Amino acid sequence: MNTHSACFVRPALAALCVASLATLVACGGSVCVGFDGCGGGNGMPNVAISGTAATGRALASAMVSFSCAQGSGSALSDGGGHYSITFNATLPCILTVTSGGTTLHSLAFAGGTFNTTPETELMLVYLASQLGTNETSLIAGLPSNSQFQQVLANQADVLAAQSAVVTNLQQRYAVALTAPAFLTTPFIVGQAGVDSDVGALAAAGAIDANGMPDPAAVSLLSAAGLAHPLTTTSTPSSGTGGTGSGTGGMM
Template sequence: MNTHYACFVRPAVAAICVASLATLVACGGNTCISLGGCVSGNSVPDVTLSGTAATGKALASAAVSVSCAQGSGSALSDGGGHYTLTFNAALPCILTVTSGGTSLHSLAFAGGTFNTTPETELMLVYLASQLGTTESALIAGFPSNAQFQQVLANQADVLAAQSAVVTNLQQRYGVTLTAPAFLTTPFNVGQAGVDSDLDALAAAGAIGTNGMPDQAAVALLSAAGLAHPLTAASSSSSGAGSTSSAAGGMM
């Protein structure tokens, strides 16, 4: 039997095959998982992502697309802007929700709830600026750029960016946000919390009538990100210390 195509099941070789469970020794280029054969070492796990897409009103029946470090998925939001999708992927992921002329982005560094709102759009603007690029270039380069993937997978970097968005919006627009964890807090449109914060930001002028962040808000977060750049060394450091200054006030 040619070992390039299958695992031997004779006792001596079977023992080696079983041992490879712990050592991930390749069997004919694949991983040997039992006495019966091998499977591809390139498989990725199932990931479930859910969230709400809203601008203060729900983005209902919107196209939701998710692009990950490996794998992609798509779905439609329901009448309340909620979406859920399960697919094979390696994190992190960038989410894009499109409804008419509104196209908002978000990210996911783990499975679970990750919303898509004008606040998450501004968070990506901030992260892109920290990386010395634009949001559009970050999204376009993400599938092949190891540093982009590293930063978006780093929970500390992402949560620091979230805090920076809250701080800068509150200082610039005089709005006290009641749900600072806007990325991962489940919410329903019409209820207090993330959605009422979006209504307040829209009333203050931070969100335009098209549901997109106002250009002044985009410029604000872009400048704030430039003031707190992320290097390859800082983004690979563990803990919040590497980006502790990222939540600083507006420029």
């Protein structure tokens, strides 16, 4: 018996009806059963992801798409490039931010803060090369490729790729990046940290006028990933968006 019918059969269940309907609203329309909270009819968990999309300027009113191992969603960024979504999905997710002629990618291995910048674009290039493919094939293959899912869900693998991006960019372009945990560090456009690092990379020629990684930077990270292939990986982590850095090699 569903809770709507129960409302008319037993007055004692009125409180349950109210709670169920309130939870339904909180789920954004997902089906909620009993006291288990939000969960779509397909049994996927409820995931909350937020972050900032920027290229040295905020990607305002940009379309942000989330394509996950299972499930998908979309949101619009605000005037500061910030986006937020809560939806039913199975991690990991690849984020795609589109604004005019600029399209950048990122990933989320957990719920929490996961930004999208030219640095995260290069991180996906590096990870794709480690997996013996390219970024386009990595994104397209995520829903069906278990190895892609395992690696992108593994915090250690992702943070190692993040570290490799920092190391390679600093050495090739002679810049000192102040926010090495660029994937998960909350930031505001115009302030020091992740945003000022992107500005420094643009000034050094690693990012073009459209806010996209320069082809030379893409080639650099692609070659670095090929030099450090991923053949095995540890058990995927679970938890909130992390900070810090893993190990990753310079060519």
